[in-house]
Amino acid sequence: xxxxxxxxxxxxxxxxxxxxxxxxxxxxxxxxxxxxxxxxxxxxxxxxxxxxxxxxxxxxxxxxxxxxxxxxxxxxxxxxxxxxxxxxxxxxxxxxxxxxxxxxxxxxxxxxxxxxxxxxxxxxxxxxxxxxxx
Numbered sequence: 001x002x003x004x005x006x007x008x009x010x011x012x013x014x015x016x017x018x019x020x021x022x023x024x025x026x027x028x029x030x031x032x033x034x035x036x037x038x039x040x041x042x043x044x045x046x047x048x049x050x051x052x053x054x055x056x057x058x059x060x061x062x063x064x065x066x067x068x069x070x071x072x073x074x075x076x077x078x079x080x081x082x083x084x085x086x087x088x089x090x091x092x093x094x095x096x097x098x099x100x101x102x103x104x105x106x107x108x109x110x111x112x113x114x115x116x117x118x119x120x121x122x123x124x125x126x127x128x129x130x131x132x133x134x
Contacts, residue, residue, distance in 0.1 A: 001088070005081040005129050006044070006051035006109075010064050011073050014056045018043050021052060035108045040064050042108045053079075053108065077115070079127035085112050088128055092116065104130070 011017040018029050022045070031044045039062040043054040055076060057065035067076060082088040085104045093099055098117035107113035111129040118125045 001080040001082055001128075003081050004050050005079040005111075005127075006053045007075060008053045008055055008077040008079065008125075008127070009074065010067050010071075010076040011054050011056055012068060014041055014043050014054055017054050017056075021045055021054060025052065031109065033108050034058070037105060038063060038107075040108075044109060051109075077125035077127050079113075079129050082128050082130050085114060085128055085130040089114050092128075096120070106132070 022028055025045050025047050027045055029043045029045055033042050039058045041056045045052045055064050089099055097120045100115040100117055104112035104114050110132050112132055114128045116126040
């Protein structure tokens with residue numbers, strides 16, 4: 001793993017949260033995006049070498065909506081940049097970590113992604129992400 005790529009934060013309303021995080025981080029949101037496969041709207045901020053991703057559910061029964069219902073708004077996941085996501089998935093699976101998807105999926109911000117089950121990572125949802133080569 002190369003670095004913390006971003007921290008994902010579950011929010012109820014991007015329109016309220018974007019200005020809050022712009023003030024907090026003293027930087028503008030540089031991108032908003034819809035990830036249809038996950039049914040989320042995202043907003044990204046750069047903070048040093050890492051990013052902050054805000055996630056809003058697109059429907060009442062989406063993953064983020066269910067997360068907020070159980071735990072409230074707040075940190076949802078930590079994402080680590082990897083050079084070769086398939087090799088890292090194979091390595092982690094061999095080490096006994098449960099992958100939530102068996103092949104990388106297309107995620108936000110031009111990334112291939114895979115999540116690790118939080119039951120194997122002290123309750124923290126971990127995302128692996130690799131930049132998609134154009």
